[in-house]
Amino acid sequence: MKKPILILICAILLITLSSCSNTTAYSAADIEAVRNGITAKTIESILLDTFSGNENIKVDYRIETQARATQAYLIATASFNGYQTDSLYISGTIDFSFAGDIDNNTFTASTYTAVGNLKISSGNSNGVDTKIEINETYASASAIITEDEITAKVEIKHIPAASITIGNETKETEAEDLTGSKGLPPSGGGSTGDVEVTQSAPIPEFLSESITQSTSSAIKAKAAEPEPDFTPEECYEMYRYLGGPAIKGFSGTTENHEIKASILGNEITLTWTENDGIYTYTTTSQEDSKNIALEIIYNSNDETYNYIQAVRGQFDVYHFDAYIVTTAENILYDESESSWDGSFKAYITQRETEDDGPYLFNNIASGIYHSDDYATGIFSFKLDHRSSETNDNPDDFRSFNPDDVEFTGLSQIEIARKLIAAMDDVATTMTTYNYQIAYTKDNNYYLFPPKDSYINNPEGAREACIAQLTMISSNWNIEENLIPVPENIQ
DSSP states (O other): OOOOOOOOOOOOOSSOOOOOOSSOOOOHHHHHHHHHHOOHHHHHHHHHHHTTTOTTEEEEEEEEEOSSTTEEEEEEEEEEEEEEETTEEEEEEEEEEEEEEEETTEEEEEEEEEEEEEEEEOSSSOOEEEEEEEEEEEEEEEEEEOSSOEEEEEEEOEEOOOEEEETTEEEEOOOEEOSSOOBOOSEEEEOSTTOOOOSOEEEEEEOOOOOTTOSOOBOOOOSSSOOOOOOHHHHHHHHHHTTOOSEEEEEEEESOSEEEEEETTEEEEEEEEEETTEEEEEEOOTTTTSSEEEEEEEETTTTEEEEEEEEEEEETTTTEEEEEEEEEEEEEEETTTTEEEEEEEEEEEEEETTOOSOEEEEEEEEEEEEEOSSOEEEEEEEEEEOOSBOSSOTTOBOEEOTTOGGGTTOOHHHHHHHHHHHHHTSOOOEEEOOOEEEEEETTEEEEESOTTSSTTOHHHHHHHHHHHHHHHOTTOOOOGGGSOOGGGOO
C-alpha cells in the first residue's frame, strides 16, 4: 500500500515588515504622473474607445423622459475595468447625458455632457482620484426603444474645454474636434425601466498560464544572504495548488451562449443561462472539462458571484498529481476600486504522479480572494489538515476518486460537490497557520513571503502579509481583524 503524500504548505519570512495603514494615499509624484499623462488627446482616446466596443469598457443605457412629451435624455454609464490608454491605467465610471427627442420609439440627440469619477494611475503609482467634467458639446446619438431593450448608437465628435480635477488640483484642457469619430455599432445596450435584458451576458475573464516573463518570482528579502526565491514555475503551481480562483472578474458582454476561454493552460467552453438578472455559467462537455470545470453564478442585481472550480492535473515542480476543488461565495464588486473581493476555501487532495488510483485527503485551505485592474490573487491564512489515514486501520486511507463508476452520468461540478461533502465530514486533525500570498500581476505569478523567511513565527508572517497587500495593489485593502491570529484558530 502506497503511503499518503502529505504536504503542509507554510509561508515563512526572512524579513520583518512594519504594518501599514489600510487607507489608500497618493503622493505628489502620483498626482504629477497622472497630470502629465492626461491631455486632450488622452481624453479623446477614452471617449473614442468608450463607444467603439472596447472589451474593458462596459456601457449601459437608460432613458429619462421629461415633462415635454417628446423631450428625453439618453443616459450612458461607461464602467472601466482593466482599461489602459497610453501610459495610464483607468478604472471607475463616466456618465454621459445625451439631450434629445423621442418620436414613437426612436430617440435622437446631437449634444452631450459628461462627468467622470475615475481612479487613474501611471502604472507603478497609486491610483489617483480624478474627476472629468465636459460641458455641453457635439455628438450624434440615436436609439431604438422597445418594451425591454434600448438599441443605441453613439458617435462623439467634439471635446470642449474639459475641467479635470486630479486629487485636489484642477486643470483645463483645450477644446478640439476629434481626429477620428468612432461609435458603438447598433446593439442591445440597456433596459427600459425594470425590464431585464436577456439577449446578452457579461463575459467572465480568466487567468492564463503565462509565466515566461517572470524574472523574479518573489519579493526579495532584505536580510543578509536569503535563501533562493521561488521559481516562476513554483509560483504558478502554488497558486493552483492553494486553490487560487482562475476568474479575474467580468468584462464586456456577449450574445453568444458559448464562451471559449483559456484557463490556467486549459481550453474550455462555458455556456450560460439567465433568470431575473442572475447568470449561471458552466463548463460543457464532461471530457473537455475533466482537467478544469467551473460553475459561476453571477447576480447582476447586486454584482456578486458564487464560484466552484475543480482542477485536476500534474504538479511537476512538486512531483505529485492533485485534485483540488475551490469554492467562493458572495464575491462582491466594489465599483469605486473596480475590484472583486471575498473569501474562498480549497479542498486539496493528491496522489503520486501518474498513479491512476484515488486522491488522498490532504488539507482545506481558507483565505481571502481579490482581483482588480492591477493584480489577482489569494491571501491564504489557514490550512485545516484532513488526515488521510483512518483511526482504526493505518493501512486504510480516506480518499476520493473522481473517475469512480458511482459518479457515472454526473457533471464534473456535481462530482466536485461530492468531494466537498466528503472532506467536510472528516474532523480536522491539525491546523497550520499558512500566511501566504499567491498572486498574478502583468502575466507573471508571485509568492510572498520569500522562502524560509519567518520560520516558527506565524505572527510575523501574518503582519508582513497584511502589510504587503497594498504594495501588490493599492486597492487590496483588508480589515486586519478579518485575518485570524494563530492563538484564535482552533
